[in-house]
Amino acid sequence: MQYKEYGKTGKKVSVIGFGGMRFRKEDYEKSFEASAMAVRRASQLGINYFDTAPFYCDDKSEEIMGEAFKDMPNAFYVSTKSMLNHEKTADDVRGRVEKSLKRLGIEKIHFFHMWCILNLEQYRKVMAPGGPYEGALKLKEEGLVDHIVFSTHCNGEEIETMVNEGGFEGVTLGYNATNFAFRQKGIKAAYEKGLGIVTMNPLGGGVIPQNPEFYSFIKENEQDTLAQAALKFNVSHKEITVALAGMGTVEEVEENVKAGENVGEMTEEKINRMAKMLNDSLDSLCTGCQYCNVCPEGIEIPKYMDAYNMYILSKESNRIKNRLKWHWGLKAKKAAECIACGKCEKLCTQHLPIVERLQYIAKL
Template identity: 35%
Template sequence: MQYRKFGNTGAEISVLGFGCMRLPEIRKDDKSYIDEDLAMPMLMRAYELGINYFDSAPYYCNSNSESAMGRALKSVRDKIYLSTKIPMEKYEKKGDFRKQLENSLAKMETDYVDFYHFWGINKATADKINKNDIMSEVRECREQGLLRHISFSFHDAPESVKYIIDGVPGLESILCQYNLLDRSNEAMLEYAKEKGLGTAVMGPVGGGRLSPPTGLYEKLTGKKSSATYEVALRFVMGNPNISCALSGMETVEMLEKNVKIADIAGEITAEEWARLGEAMEEVAKFRDLYCTGCKYCMPCPAGIDIPKLFEFYTHVNVYGLGEGIKGSYKWYKKNPWGEGKTFAHCVDCGSCEKKCPQKLSIRKELERVCEVLENL
């Protein structure tokens, strides 16, 4: 395992981190629980293989993740870094920072957290942190040994990163999305590193979309073999501005495969890294001719997430990621993040087409796209 300097925090963290958002689960009496027989040994195996950065959050795995992570690694607590997050919507008044932190510490059965993140913040949350002087609560908790470092995670527009880093002095690391299909945070990760922040990224294999072996690598390099998945992870780890790629691993097999890749990470040369990125941009141009993802067509009165369905199609058609998208589409229809509606629910109102700057025949395209997705 390779270890990298985590900004100015003084920590050296493994280039592969363990994201505890997809721990194996079982269902009992219509409720989900962590499958401890699988999850606990897997987390310990990750430690034995050299991973020293473990990330969780209060709501992951039906709010069971923090507890599983903390308990599984209790015996090696002083040799690892634990990370979790504060849901900022729970902060209403002075003292709430500490309250949320203490809840997480109790769940993780530990006295302190190494990296405590303001969870999924944006410009408005940055303002809220300053207005309520939450950093003074952070300092107090740090002095009392409840946390070591304060960090933030992020899903907003990339330009907000600068606003947050410059506007909230004292932040020590950033966690955001970054992968071959979504490089929008690349410049901001560079900025964060320049400012001395540690940089961890999530979704290095595109939230699973890039994980199955596909034709992408061949499309990019002209060479056969190698899983897209491996290319994707090596691409992220090959970026010198990134300290750690967090992967949400579900099985020991996946863990061991990722560790093998992490062992040779860095061998990708700067040239290779740039070439892969450029090739991907070229491929992406085809996508831009189609739907830009601008979302002007939304909201759809029938609850159809039009850009999302078009994005799925692009990943199948342009990047050759059919196997991965099959799962994402199934997941979409189960509706964990939206209404799960498809062309079958279209009420033919036509409002989307009036708003599309690309002048797409959305209804016709949607019918075609949904047929392709249904038949993956």
């Protein structure tokens, strides 16, 4: 397993992190032991970054981790979260942290996330006096939290604004071979500011392993599975500290840890080549370049087109709504507000039929 410095925190973390959102219901409904075994096996094989959250796995993930932590083979770091929808005030955050500490059975949270900041308006609410950030800061002073970090689905410029204001030591964001063009600005901004960068969703919500032919371009080593190649794709970026892989079984752990060995380096030249390949191989895919983001009706077009990508790659229309709702916090019906002025299509670098796609989404 390879390790990297997490920003300026002085902590060295494994390039593959354990994502605690994929424990299997059929296991944890009976007992936590099988899931906890997967966590301990990960520790044994060198993973030392364990990410969980309230509400993952029917709100059982923190408890499962807590069960595993009673008997971990090696030292480890824990990341968990607080979400603005649930914890709106400093006191709410204290309550959340106390609950998490109890469930995890540990004395402090190493990486505490202001979870899922979707836009700058939400960011301002998080940072407002008496708000969640202030609560986290107090807990840090008391030694219950080591580092305050955030997770986000914002675009590069918004991430830049947040990191430049200097409140955070790290960021967790979605990054993979389907959206790297959209997110690169964000990871560059965070890297330049010295933040640790954790990536989630390296498999593109399953789209990458489900489309092996299309995504074969990310494979550097023929022996790697596509899932391993997708994880390596992330950790080979010098900017990225950890790629989180959701795991629920010992077998999945043993498969994923292999991606933390013999990782190459992703150069600028390589990434540009891949971006070009992506364009050449599937012209109908939105690359997330943002040029079309000019809608007079306030439709966040790149996010709607990203959701449509899921449909192109999976052929399942319900992926669009799920992506909008759970990843972007948007509603499909907003697409119906398009007045077909055509401004976005004139600017689209891929010449995509944006209006037609929005009409399709609106009908969902």
